[in-house]
Amino acid sequence: MNDISLFTCPTRIFFGENSHTRLADILTVLSASRVFALVDPAMVSSEIFQACRELLQDRGVALETFSNIEPEPSDTTVHAALAQCQTHQTQAVLAIGGGSTVDVAKAIGILMTNGGRIADYEGIEKFSAPPLPLIAIPSTAGTGSEVSGACVISDTTRHVKMAIRHANYCPAQFAILDPLAVRSLPAHVAAHAGIDAFVHAFESYVSKHANTFSDAVNLHAMALIAGSLRPFFANRQDTHAAKDMLCGAALAALSFGTTGLGNVHCMAMALGAVYPIPHGLANAVCLPVAAQFNLIARPGRYARVAAILGIDVAGRSELDAARDAIVAIRELCTDLAIPAHLQGLGVRQDSLADLAKRSFNADYNRWNPRYTTEKDYLHLFEQAY
Structure with a gap:
């Protein structure tokens, strides 16, 4: 049994120049008309976010945006975003940013369907209900959080980092790798x-x-x-x-x-x-x-x-x-x-x-x-x- 290994890749990945234009098709597949966007603060005025916002507006999608995300996101940030996401009656989550932004989006997607707050312990697969659909557009070529199955959030009480995992392997359902998203990266x-x-x-x-x-x-x-x-x-x-x-x-x-x-x-x-x-x-x-x-x-x-x-x-x-x-x-x-x-x-x-x-x-x-x-x-x- 020790010779048995596993390899999983459930994320559907669109990649290449202007691949962000597939966002509308993805939302049609998801039947999502209410979207909650988590956007890195540095990306709010970016070409990629403006292009995505216009695309969604043209499709009549109700878009709510949260951008108060720090580089090493905390549980406080997650729960602030969660409250706004719940008020919006979100059907799908869109993340445009680096690994921190995508990690907050994954935590939001899990908590929206599983309830409760982030547990004060690390690495426990306590969540089992399927998370909200997540579409990730990374703005840094680094963490690969869009295809990995955990999100790292800082516990502000214990001053440790928590790896929040779902009972099932749950990266973003869709990832869009568009060079336009990294054009303004320092x-x-x-x-x-x-x-x-x-x-x-x-x-x-x-x-x-x-x-x-x-x-x-x-x-x-x-x-x-x-x-x-x-x-x-x-x-x-x-x-x-x-x-x-x-x-x-x-x-x-x-x-x-x-x-x-x-x-x-x-x-x-x-x-x-x-x-x-x-x-x-x-x-x-x-x-x-x-x-x-x-x-x-x-x-x-x-x-x-x-x-x-x-x-x-x-x-x-x-x-x-x-x-x-x-x-x-x-x-x-x-x-x-x-x-x-x-x-x-x-x-x-x-x-x-x-x-x-x-x-x-x-x-x-x-x-x-x-x-x-x-x-x-x-x-x-x-x-x-």
Whole structure:
């Protein structure tokens, strides 16, 4: 039974230039005439939102908008949006924004049909009634929240992040990956989100629970991201690079719900629970040291990652090629102007022990290829510091 694996992808994905025009057809399929839109504050005046709003107005759709969404969304935000959504008698939820906005939308969709408030515990699949239909249009090529089955919300009482999951795997029912949605993305956000997407694919690929289907998805995701992240960082109006980044980010998020992630993501989650550091940036700073630590557990896979990142591994030993992957990762972070150390992000040295304890207690050893003790985590944070 231990050899049996699972791979699920229920989201219907439309992708390509002007794919947002399929929104009206989607609402017709859903028979939805009342829509609640959660929009990232930076996207309220964007081309993509204006285009979607005009399209819905032309179809006579009653649209209500909520945009008071912070970068790391809290349960307070979710319940404020929920109250407005209930008043609107919403039939479908539309999310236009980054992972935070999509996560709030997923939480709203679940709570609208399951009642109650967000539980004060993490990872419990307490909801079973089907959520409201959700259409997600990501405005960052990063989290892939539109196709993943959980949403991360901050508990303002306990100061922890909660992974809210449905009893059934419930990502967005529809996803629209349109380059128009990322055209106005700031360069530094493009870099942080892009590294987040790469970490999803990379850590899922080297996970202890990687399988045939996840490997196929993650290898192609890494190839798309590696080939497009630098030009996308340089010019978000590069439509080809934008489409590849959006597709790469979505692909990267398809499998980590099955394979789990590793130390990079674990450390970033701990940092985000204590400091107001964007999740993608935390991933980016932790990536080189955590990847170096795990190398000896998966040298063959690291060697393949090196080739994807543009290293000529012909004639090199597996271990040497694996080490080249770390070099390529560091060069990518440098090219994207990623800060080299946590100290520059306001992290205090006297908090490293607490961060290490949080990381160890999160039990990412379920998936990470190399067993990591609390002392190991402390050493990794010290290296990143």
